[in-house]
Amino acid sequence: xxxxxxxxxxxxxxATEDEVRAAALQFVRKLSGMxxxxxxxxxxxxxxxxxxxxxxxxxxxxxQTSAPPKDRAQEAVKxxxxxxxxxxxxxxxxx
Numbered sequence: 001x002x003x004x005x006x007x008x009x010x011x012x013x014x015a016t017e018d019e020v021r022a023a024a025l026q027f028v029r030k031l032s033g034m035x036x037x038x039x040x041x042x043x044x045x046x047x048x049x050x051x052x053x054x055x056x057x058x059x060x061x062x063x064q065t066s067a068p069p070k071d072r073a074q075e076a077v078k079x080x081x082x083x084x085x086x087x088x089x090x091x092x093x094x095x
Contacts, residue, residue: 012069
């Protein structure tokens, strides 16, 4: 999985349209191998992003869990701690 695609399910507040679209864009970029499509491929690329976004939004709306929703701030702190452990960096928030 692409590192830039983040888990979007079971968060409070729920994932925004922009977050879902950003994940869809990363997914289509990964599949196509293109950061930016050529003019000849732009329409197909954009259509794929739109379709993946729609499917992802339906998926997120349909998922059910008994786990309590995750807090975005707490998950960000955990991610920074994992990165600090992995890369030997301090836990300071980015500026």
